[in-house]
Amino acid sequence: MNIVYELIADGFFAAIAGMGFGAISDPPLKAFPGIGILAALGHALRYALMDYAGIDIASASFCAALLIGFMSLLLGERLRCPMTVLYIPALLPMIPGMYAYRTVFSMIMFMQNIGDAALSSEYMAALLLNAVVTVTVIFALAVGATIPIFLFKEKAYSMTREKPRNRKRHDGNVLADNK
Amino acid sequence: MKTEEQLQETLDFIGEYAGQLLGSGVHTSRVVRNTKRIGRSQDINVHITTFQRTAILTVSDPETHRTLTEVIDIPQLPISFELNSNLSALSWRAADRHMPLCDIREEYRRLVSRPKINPLFVMLMASLANASFCRLFGGDLCAVCIVFSSTLVGFSLKQELQKMGLNHFIVFILSAFMASLCASSALVFNADAEVALATSVLFLIPGVPLINGVIDIVEGHILLGLSRIINALLLVVCLAIGLSATLLLVKNSLL
Numbered sequence: 001m002n003i004v005y006e007l008i009a010d011g012f013f014a015a016i017a018g019m020g021f022g023a024i025s026d027p028p029l030k031a032f033p034g035i036g037i038l039a040a041l042g043h044a045l046r047y048a049l050m051d052y053a054g055i056d057i058a059s060a061s062f063c064a065a066l067l068i069g070f071m072s073l074l075l076g077e078r079l080r081c082p083m084t085v086l087y088i089p090a091l092l093p094m095i096p097g098m099y100a101y102r103t104v105f106s107m108i109m110f111m112q113n114i115g116d117a118a119l120s121s122e123y124m125a126a127l128l129l130n131a132v133v134t135v136t137v138i139f140a141l142a143v144g145a146t147i148p149i150f151l152f153k154e155k156a157y158s159m160t161r162e163k164p165r166n167r168k169r170h171d172g173n174v175l176a177d178n179k
Numbered sequence: 180m181k182t183e184e185q186l187q188e189t190l191d192f193i194g195e196y197a198g199q200l201l202g203s204g205v206h207t208s209r210v211v212r213n214t215k216r217i218g219r220s221q222d223i224n225v226h227i228t229t230f231q232r233t234a235i236l237t238v239s240d241p242e243t244h245r246t247l248t249e250v251i252d253i254p255q256l257p258i259s260f261e262l263n264s265n266l267s268a269l270s271w272r273a274a275d276r277h278m279p280l281c282d283i284r285e286e287y288r289r290l291v292s293r294p295k296i297n298p299l300f301v302m303l304m305a306s307l308a309n310a311s312f313c314r315l316f317g318g319d320l321c322a323v324c325i326v327f328s329s330t331l332v333g334f335s336l337k338q339e340l341q342k343m344g345l346n347h348f349i350v351f352i353l354s355a356f357m358a359s360l361c362a363s364s365a366l367v368f369n370a371d372a373e374v375a376l377a378t379s380v381l382f383l384i385p386g387v388p389l390i391n392g393v394i395d396i397v398e399g400h401i402l403l404g405l406s407r408i409i410n411a412l413l414l415v416v417c418l419a420i421g422l423s424a425t426l427l428l429v430k431n432s433l434l
Contacts, residue, residue, distance in 0.1 A: 013311035020308020023301045025204070025387050027260035043315070082267055084206060084394070085260040092386045093308075098316050100384075101377030104419045105433075108426050142393030157212060160268035162275065 003052070007044045014043030014093040022089030031085055034075045038090035042068040046094060058136045061094055065144025073148050076159040083156055087145045096137045103130040181223065181240045185280075186247055189221050190238045192284055194251040197227060197234055199291060200266055204258035206391040207400040213270040220273040221280060231406040257295075258387050265290045298338055305382045306330040313378040321370035325362055329379045333358025337383070348417045355380045355421025363429045372433060376425070383418045385411040 018039025019032050027035065042064040049060035065087075072086040079086070110123035149156040181189070193214055200210045207229055218225030218238060228235040232253055239246040269290060273283045310327035318326065337354040341347070362379035365372040388411040395404030426433070 010315065013314045016311040017308045017315065020304040020306075020311070021382070021386065022260070023296060023304035023308075024382070025258040025260050026262075026296055028264050031260065031264070080268065081264040082209065084209070084391075085264050088387055088390050089260075091390060092384070093312060093315065095381070095384055095386060097312065097381045097384075098374070098377050100415075101373075101422070104422055105426060107419075108423050108430065112430070138389060139393060142390045143397060145390075146394050146397055158271070160264060161271040162268075 007048060010047045011040030011044035015040040017093035018043075018090045021092040025089065027085055027089065028081060030079055031081050034072075034079055034081075034086050035089045038068045038071050038075065038086055039093050041071060042090055043093050057096065057133065058140050061096075061137045062140040062144040064094060065091060065141045066147060069145035069148035072145070073152060073156060077155070080160055080162075082159050083149060091141045091145055094137070094141055096134050099130045099134045099137070103127060103134055106130060181221075181243070181245075183245070186223065186238060186240060186245060189218070189223060189280060190236065190247050190249055192280060192287075193217055193225060193238065194234075194236050194249055196266065196287060197229075197236060198251050198253050199256070199262065201229060201234060202254040202256035203262050204256075204260075204387050204391060205263045206394045206398075207403050208395070208398045209263075209267065213267055216270040216274045217283065220270075220277055220283070229400070229403055231403065231410070259295070261293070262290065265293075302331065302334045302338065305334050309378055309382050312381055313374055316374045316378060318371045318374040318378065321368050322365055322372075322375040325365045325368065325370060325375050326378050329358045329361030329364075329375075330382050332361050333379065334382060348413065351383055351414050351417035352421045355383055355418045356424045357421075358382075359422045359425035360428075363425055366429060366432050376422070376433075380418055380422050383414070385414045388414075 015036035019036045022032070022035045045067055046057075046060045046064035049055045049063060050057060055063075068087050068090050069083070072083045072090070076083045076086055106123045106127040110120055110127055113119040113123060196217060197210055197214045200213060201207075210229065211227055214227055214236075215225050222241070224239045224241055226237045226239075230253075234251050234253060235248065236251060237246060237248045266287070269283065269286055272278065272286075278286075306327050309330040310323045313323045313326040333354045336357050337350055340350040340353060358379045359376055362375045363372065365375035388407045392404045392407035392411060395401070395407060398404075
């Protein structure tokens with residue numbers, strides 16, 4: 001029961017974070033619920049993989065991004081909006097903020113303790129560790145969500161196209177399905 | 180068959196359309212596909228080469244093999260997913276319905292002049308987002324409230340400075356400093372100061388250009404992808420500078 005509660009709470013906050021960060025980039029209003037759902041599913045999956053299955057943050061982020069990518073393929077078609085409009089804001093809550101922060105913090109502490117060999121090498125190690133995790137996770141997120149586009153090119157490239165029954169030529173005749 | 184003027188007119192419109200897309204944060208392969216599709220609706224071929232600040236556009240009439248080329252400047256616009264979505268849909272409508280150029284242009288003008296989301300709403304949403312981010316990183320209730328209010332301060336400062344037309348690097352440094360300085364009040368309230376400080380500046384992360392950059396690179400538009408990532412990284416560096424200023428002030432209480 002506790003697990004379910006934690007997953008739901010995690011997804012809930014991720015949904016708010018996704019929609020909020022999405023709002024900065026001026027998404028269409030119809031996309032907001034979709035962004036929320038994707039962000040919640042992705043983040044909850046990553047949380048489950050990391051906390052219950054013991055998978056590392058980069059692989060877990062990759063799996064979550066993959067899920068978000070596939071779901072945006074389904075939702076994008078329904079909402080008629082490009083996949084990137086849905087999945088970019090949904091990925092944002094998974095940006096490893098704490099690692100990014102610790103990168104900056106260790107860099108400052110490294111510079112402050114440059115004369116002390118033991119302390120400076122400790123902060124250098126922390127700097128490297130946090131920087132590598134940050135960069136890897138961001139790369140895994142972007143690539144994971146993009147893979148579905150490569151797999152389903154045809155579908156991914158025509159998200160904003162009208163359904164065939166609505167397509168009318170300018171002169172009123174229904175158009176044949178030309179590419 | 181197109182006359183010289185018709186070809187020029189089409190080129191001008193496609194140039195404006197492509198510039199608008201590239202300026203408002205659409206990844207490269209989509210811009211290329213959309214412009215080609217608009218060209219197809221007018222029965223001409225379009226080829227486009229894109230850079231960060233300019234793009235080169237060539238249109239040719241397949242019947243007469245007449246070619247026109249133009250270099251367009253890419254305007255620096257705020258990121259807009261709505262335009263991304265609507266202008267893509269417009270390109271499909273144009274191609275599917277064989278819309279005449281004047282109709283496409285009219286609809287384009289209508290879509291571009293649509294009002295943006297209310298800035299106050301955006302500010303509130305961004306603050307809520309940052310506060311939930313703080314919760315996701317394990318911050319306690321007090322830290323969540325502090326992050327919410329410091330994001331409000333930081334975000335409104337960013338909006339005001341941007342309105343004044345200040346250089347965006349400086350805007351990022353100042354807003355990051357302001358937001359993290361407010362968040363450092365967590366030290367006084369005995370809340371999770373580390374989490375509060377770390378999350379207070381995250382609303383400034385340029386996530387869209389970062390992810391667009393990676394998408395461009397994996398899709399083969401490596402040069403433009405790298406330019407996007409470098410651009411985003413410069414902003415991240417500015418964010419880090421602002422945060423560092425606060426950290427230098429309070430680091431002794433954090434250790």
